Amino acid sequence: MQLEAATLNTINEWLNGNYDEKTKLEIQQLLDKEAFTELTDSFYRSLEFGTGGLRGIMGAGSNRINKYTIGTATQGLANYLQKKYPGEKVKVAIAHDSRNNSDYFAKITADVFSANGIHVYFFKALRPTPELSFAIRELGCRSGVMLTASHNPKEYNGYKAYGADGGQFTAPDDTLVMDEVANIKSIDEVKFDRIDSNIELIGEDIDQLYLDKITELSVSPEAIARQKDLKIVYSPIHGTGITLVPKALEQFGFTNLTLVEEQSTPDGNFPTVVYPNPEEKEALTLALKKAQEIDADLVLATDPDADRVGIAVKNNDGEFVLLNGNQTGSLLINYLLSAWEEKGKLTGEQYIVKTIVTSNLIETIAKAKNVTYYNTLTGFKWIGQLMTNLEGKKTFIGGGEESYGYLIGELVRDKDAVVSCAFIAEMTAFYKDKGSSLYNAMLDMYVQYGLYKEELVSITKKGKTGAEEIKAMMEKFRNNPPVTLGGSKVATLKDYELGVETDLIANQKKQLELPKSDVLQFITEDGSIISARPSGTEPKIKFYCSVNAPLKDKASFKAADAELSAKVKAIMNDLEV
Numbered sequence: 001m002q003l004e005a006a007t008l009n010t011i012n013e014w015l016n017g018n019y020d021e022k023t024k025l026e027i028q029q030l031l032d033k034e035a036f037t038e039l040t041d042s043f044y045r046s047l048e049f050g051t052g053g054l055r056g057i058m059g060a061g062s063n064r065i066n067k068y069t070i071g072t073a074t075q076g077l078a079n080y081l082q083k084k085y086p087g088e089k090v091k092v093a094i095a096h097d098s099r100n101n102s103d104y105f106a107k108i109t110a111d112v113f114s115a116n117g118i119h120v121y122f123f124k125a126l127r128p129t130p131e132l133s134f135a136i137r138e139l140g141c142r143s144g145v146m147l148t149a150s151h152n153p154k155e156y157n158g159y160k161a162y163g164a165d166g167g168q169f170t171a172p173d174d175t176l177v178m179d180e181v182a183n184i185k186s187i188d189e190v191k192f193d194r195i196d197s198n199i200e201l202i203g204e205d206i207d208q209l210y211l212d213k214i215t216e217l218s219v220s221p222e223a224i225a226r227q228k229d230l231k232i233v234y235s236p237i238h239g240t241g242i243t244l245v246p247k248a249l250e251q252f253g254f255t256n257l258t259l260v261e262e263q264s265t266p267d268g269n270f271p272t273v274v275y276p277n278p279e280e281k282e283a284l285t286l287a288l289k290k291a292q293e294i295d296a297d298l299v300l301a302t303d304p305d306a307d308r309v310g311i312a313v314k315n316n317d318g319e320f321v322l323l324n325g326n327q328t329g330s331l332l333i334n335y336l337l338s339a340w341e342e343k344g345k346l347t348g349e350q351y352i353v354k355t356i357v358t359s360n361l362i363e364t365i366a367k368a369k370n371v372t373y374y375n376t377l378t379g380f381k382w383i384g385q386l387m388t389n390l391e392g393k394k395t396f397i398g399g400g401e402e403s404y405g406y407l408i409g410e411l412v413r414d415k416d417a418v419v420s421c422a423f424i425a426e427m428t429a430f431y432k433d434k435g436s437s438l439y440n441a442m443l444d445m446y447v448q449y450g451l452y453k454e455e456l457v458s459i460t461k462k463g464k465t466g467a468e469e470i471k472a473m474m475e476k477f478r479n480n481p482p483v484t485l486g487g488s489k490v491a492t493l494k495d496y497e498l499g500v501e502t503d504l505i506a507n508q509k510k511q512l513e514l515p516k517s518d519v520l521q522f523i524t525e526d527g528s529i530i531s532a533r534p535s536g537t538e539p540k541i542k543f544y545c546s547v548n549a550p551l552k553d554k555a556s557f558k559a560a561d562a563e564l565s566a567k568v569k570a571i572m573n574d575l576e577v
Contacts, residue, residue, distance in 0.1 A: 003036055010043045010062050018187050019068065026060040041463050049073050049181040050536060051174040052381065055149050055158035058101060065149075065157045070105045071190040073159055074112035074145070076181030078191075081118065081142055084176075093139060093202075095123040095132040096147035097305040098239045099157050100268035102126070106147045109159070114198035115191035124201040126266055128240045128306030130407075130416035133166040134210050135202065137412070148305040151277035152538065154270050167384030167413030171515065207244065210411070214419050215251045217409040219339040220430045224253040227429035231296040234421070235260035235287040237276045238267040239304030241417060248422045254429075258294055260287050260301075270304075278303055278310025279404055281322055288312055288320050296320075298428045298438065302417040307380075308404040309417040311424055313438045325404040326359035326454040326546075327442060328424070332406055333362050334445050335427040336398045337369045346371065351390065353383045353399035356496075356514070356521065357531045357544040361445075361452040368449065371397070377496065377517045378533060380405055384413030398423075402454060402544065443554040451551040453564040457543040457577055458535075470534045470541045477520050477532055486547070486571040488524035495520055530571060545571055 003011070011031070015024055030039050042061030047054055047069050054073055058065045081090045092113055096106035103126070110120045121139055123132070129146045136144040142164045149156035161177065163169050169177055184190065218224070232249065234257060236242040242264055249257055262272050263286060270276040273283045278301040291299045291312065299312035299320065311328055312320045323331070333352055340346050351372040354362045366373035372394070376382035380401065387396050387410060400406035405415030408423050431441040446452075461469045481493050481504075493502045496519040499512045505525075519533045531544040547567045551560050 003039060004044070007040055007043045011039065014043075014060070014062070023060045023066070023068075037463075044464055049076065049178050051170070051178075052168050052379070052536065053145075053159040053161040055152065055156060057155050058157050065105070065159075067105075067108050068187055068190075070108050070159055071112050071192060072184050072187070073161070073181055074109045075116070075190040076184055077143060077145070077161055077177055078113055078116040078118060079183075080173075080177045080180040082116065083180075084173075085142055088142075089117075089119055090143075091119045091121065091139060091141045093121040093123070093132055093135045093141045093144040094147075095127040095129070095135070095144075097129070098126050098266035098268055099147075099149060099304060100154065101157055102147040102268070105157060105159070106145075108192070109145050109147065110199055111192055111194040112190060114195040115193050117195075118198065120199045121202045122199050123206075124203045126240045126243065128244055128416075128418055129160065130307055130412045130414050130418055131206065131210055131244065133162060133412035133414045133416075135206050136162055136164070137166040138206065138209065139202075146305065150305055151275065151279070151303040151308060153275055154268060162413075165384065165388040165413055167388060168379075168381035170381055170385045207247070210418075211244065211247055211251050213411050214248055214409070214422060217411075217419070218252055218422075218426060219336065219343065220426055220433075221253065223430045223433040224426055227432050228253050229256045230254060230298065230425065230429050230432065231256050231258070231294055232425055233258045233260065233287050233291045233294070233296045233299045235263045235284070235301040236266075236306070237263050237273060237278065237283055237301055237303060238265065238270050239276065239302060239306060240266065241302035241306035241421075242266065244418045245300070245302060245306065245421045248418050249425055252422045252426060254425055258290060258296070260290055262286055276304050278308055279325070284310060284312060284322065291320055297432065298425060300421050300424065302421065303404075306417045307415045309406070309420045309424065310404055313428075315439050321439070323442070324454065325400075325402040326361070326452070328404070329354070329400040329402065329406055330359055330361045330365065330445065330452070331438065331442055332400065332408070332420070332423060332427065333398060334365050335430060335441075336408065336423075337365060337371055339430060340397060341369060350395045350397045352397050353386055355379070355382070355401040356519065357533065358400065358402040359452050359454050359546060360529065360548070361449060364449045365445075375514075377514050378519065379536065380407075380415045383407070387413060402456070440554070443557055446551045446557065447553060450548050451557070451560050451564065452546065452548040453561065453568065454544065454546045455568045457545070457572060458540045459543075459577060460538075460540050462539045466539050470539075473541055474518060474520065474532065474534060481520075481522060482574055485522060485524050485530055485574045486528055486567045488526040488528060490522045491525045492523040493520070494523070528567070528571065530575070543572070543575065543577055547571070
């Protein structure tokens with residue numbers, strides 16, 4: 001294998017340009033070893049500054065996360081801010097998670113902003129992503145940056161950029177920022193020389209303000225007071241959750257929290273797990289062991305930047321079972337709407353939000369309670385944008401997405417595992433106070449509204465060839481949609497890239513209202529929904545499958561669940577994935 005001319009050209013720019021010697025040595029060693037595959041992946045393109053920022057493997061190269069790609073992104077963002085807010089002393093906030101080099105990349109980000117005359121509020125130690133969103137709003141910032149790669153493996157890091165509302169950038173600003181980053185043609189354009197007077201350290205004061213405002217959101221404080229000794233096991237999976245989740249639970253009134261000590265120290269190597277992802281059962285192994293030892297009521301585990309939370313509860317056979325993101329999200333919305341209803345707080349001014357690949361059970365519950373609901377594209381920035389558009393007009397109760405990200409209240413514009421942990425615990429106390437477990441509350445919900453089952457199949461395709469394969473798969477499904485799935489005819493095709501919904505039975509088309517996105521949805525005659533979507537942050541294509549059926553009673557759950565599992569399997573076989 002030989003290196004392509006364009007790739008070799010970029011390598012030479014780095015070897016001869018204004019880059020440090022350590023970086024040049026790393027590149028030269030790869031050349032000497034003829035590690036052409038690695039060199040191609042590191043240099044075949046510039047790491048794309050997408051709508052959420054950057055995410056990639058750390059190392060030397062234009063397609064890697066390093067001082068220079070972070071510096072370039074920050075310079076581009078600074079240029080955008082100076083043009084958007086001319087004559088203003090612009091303020092930004094910066095935070096970082098527990099990943100290797102996150103603190104270093106945060107410092108580089110602060111250096112570049114400060115060198116551009118921007119005032120930086122810099123969290124002096126690691127903090128959760130949602131607290132950054134809160135700080136942007138609270139401190140009147142025009143932007144903010146979180147150094148994190150969320151739940152990706154330890155080799156990754158990333159750069160999440162936020163706008164003035166505390167949400168990630170959406171149109172037209174996302175494109176304006178991306179254009180500014182793309183316009184930087186040389187590392188010499190990046191101002192790396194820190195101006196200390198432009199950097200202000202923040203920490204505990206913001207923590208307490210954030211925790212106090214979260215606590216004010218509590219809907220069932222009396223239930224917590226009666227169930228304050230609820231046994232909760234919590235793991236931050238070596239991440240930032242340790243800074244705020246225990247304090248939030250304590251402020252809500254919970255007195256019986258057990259930490260998973262082996263995972264409580266922040267560590268970017270994530271030594272006790274394969275992936276620091278609460279969606280993975282393996283990541284909760286230690287938490288489940290601890291829960292069995294103390295006979296816990298609830299298990300909570302947050303990812304490294306504490307924007308996602310996974311939970312486990314005891315079933316009626318005394319075994320701990322993990323709930324998926326759709327189950328937890330549906331339970332939260334059902335609890336919130338029920339508790340608001342009990343307090344007489346539902347006035348018709350409230351709303352909830354979910355994404356198009358998240359369980360329609362949430363929609364069914366909202367309809368039954370006469371609460372307005374909205375669907376958005378995948379990604380919490382769309383939920384945040386909707387919240388900002390409706391601010392002062394309607395009241396956001398809660399919302400979320402199937403990938404374990406939820407938000408309660410309007411304090412931030414991103415998914416928030418800190419407030420979610422507090423409310424999942426409150427919800428557990430609420431049902432326990434009524435003589436029910438969270439597991440039985442879920443079964444009751446299914447009996448009332450129908451049993452919905454969702455599964456996600458992710459196929460990983462790495463590197464340049466992988467990206468091409470994913471593109472080809474989407475084109476195949478777009479041009480030749482399946483006729484039947486799981487024994488039911490495909491009745492509707494929604495193509496969010498083209499913005500068209502096609503009724504395949506009546507052969508009629510209509511426009512979709514949401515922004516364009518590379519997502520396909522097949523809806524069958526029996527109400528199954530199958531969505532195909534390339535990931536925006538990982539080298540994966542994802543297939544989301546949702547099926548449902550009525551549930552006669554709680555005793556029928558296992559048999560009905562098995563039937564729906566078989567149906568999901570049949571659908572996936574039909575898709576040949």
